[in-house]
Every structure is written in C-alpha cells, then in structure tokens.
Amino acid sequence: GESVGLHLPTLSVQEGDNSIINCAYSNSASDYFIWYKQESGKGPQFIIDIRSNMDKRQGQRVTVLLNKTVKHLSLQIAATQPGDSAVYFCAENEYGNKLVFGAGTILRVKS
Amino acid sequence: DVKVTQSSRYLVKRTGEKVFLECVQDMDHENMFWYRQDPGLGLRLIYFSYDVKMKEKGDIPEGYSVSREKKERFSLILESASTNQTSMYLCASSLGGRNEKLFFGSGTQLSVL
Numbered sequence: 420g421e422s423v424g425l426h427l428p429t430l431s432v433q434e435g436d437n438s439i440i441n442c443a444y445s446n447s448a449s450d451y452f453i454w455y456k457q458e459s460g461k462g463p464q465f466i467i468d469i470r471s472n473m474d475k476r477q478g479q480r481v482t483v484l485l486n487k488t489v490k491h492l493s494l495q496i497a498a499t500q501p502g503d504s505a506v507y508f509c510a511e512n513e514y515g516n517k518l519v520f521g522a523g524t525i526l527r528v529k530s
Numbered sequence: 531d532v533k534v535t536q537s538s539r540y541l542v543k544r545t546g547e548k549v550f551l552e553c554v555q556d557m558d559h560e561n562m563f564w565y566r567q568d569p570g571l572g573l574r575l576i577y578f579s580y581d582v583k584m585k586e587k588g589d590i591p592e593g594y595s596v597s598r599e600k601k602e603r604f605s606l607i608l609e610s611a612s613t614n615q616t617s618m619y620l621c622a623s624s625l626g627g628r629n630e631k632l633f634f635g636s637g638t639q640l641s642v643l
Contacts, residue, residue: 451630462534462620462634463573508572512630517563517588522572 431527438496440524442509447490449511453518454483454494457506466494466507496526504528533557534635536621542641549608551638553621559633560626562604564588564596567618567637579604580626611642 432438444452450471455463469476469483469492476483482495492509506523537552555562561580565573565588575588577596585596593615597605604623608615618639622632 453631455634460636462622462636463632465631465633468631517575517578518630518632520573522570 429525432499434528434530436499438499440494440507442492442521444490444511446513448513450514451512452492453510455508499528501528534621534623534633536635536638538638540639543611544643547611549611551606551619553604554602555623559623561624563622564606565620567620613642616642
C-alpha cells in the first residue's frame, strides 16, 4: 500500500506558542485521516480525525487541516503546553482498507 | 472510558521460546489488531481480526500467529521467538463497520535475547 510520510521528524516549540505538525500522504483515494499522540511509555491516543469531505476540523486546542489538492494534512496545537510533548502520528485510510501510519514527529515543548 | 488492556508492559524471552501476548478490550468492539512499533518505522500491522475465530494477515505476519476465541480477547503468538522480534507490540480495537478509529493499549516491550 501507499505510505504516509512526515516532513519534520522533530519539532521544538516554546511553551505558549502554536505548533504545526505536517504530514504528506500519497494515496489520493484516502478518505479518512486521523492524528494520534503517543507519550513516552504509553500507547497512541486519538486526538482528532477528519474525512475527505471536509478541509478543516477543530477540537479542543487542536485543529486539523486537509488539503486534498496537494495531499497534505496538518495538526495545529494552540498555546502549546509541556504536556503536549509527545510523538504525533498521522494515519490515512482508504475505504475498505486499513489505517496506514506515518513514522511520527517528535514535539518538544521548551519552558 | 474505552479500555484496551495488554497483559504485560515488559517481557524478556530467550530465542526459540514460544511467547504469548494477550490483549483484552472491554468495549464490545468487533475489530482487533496487533501492531509492532520500531524506531523510524512507525506502526506496522501484523494481524487483525474482524470477528471471533476470524483472522487476517497484515503487512508483516511472518513469524507470528493469532488467536481470537472470544470477542474481547485477541492473542499474538510468537511460535519461536527470534532476536529480530524484539519490539514494542501494540494491540488496538475499533468498533467495526466504517469506524476506523483505533483505541490502543499501552503496549508490551518485548526483548528477545
């Protein structure tokens, strides 16, 4: 299957700043996308998802943007906090198939 | 709250041993999955199951088997553990149908010596 990749393996931000984590996907038939957060020693936790009929979805302090034209997904975290430090994964899904995960981006929050 | 429980957080086994990794979910989910996670490689799907007694190979099934005798329990079996199976193993479940959202357990870090 096609893979999902990440532009930046590590992102360092100052506490209070906004964070943007990017993800490129290659399967134009993918119609569902999801972001997970994985803290050290824990399993991935769901953050937010979006279907291909939308280009933006907001949660609590997080926003996912989907640009189908360039096959790009991003996760924006507002007012980043030390507790946001983790590895963030994007994943894509084409109907009838299974989730395909990217390798992950490390987010480090500096106090 | 949704809960996926993996029986062991850390496990150390010898080459050639038979290893069982257990996973239980309490959400009445139809689908269950086993992934392994290695640095730089992301999550790779080993096996999955959409129903009791049903199993499907994922992307890297070699050296593994699974068992799903009850809806809530999905076991991963390493028939003869090898050092290249040292990894973090993650179990996940999802509701079923078109619901792709996975709920993960905390993982089992397996070391094969």
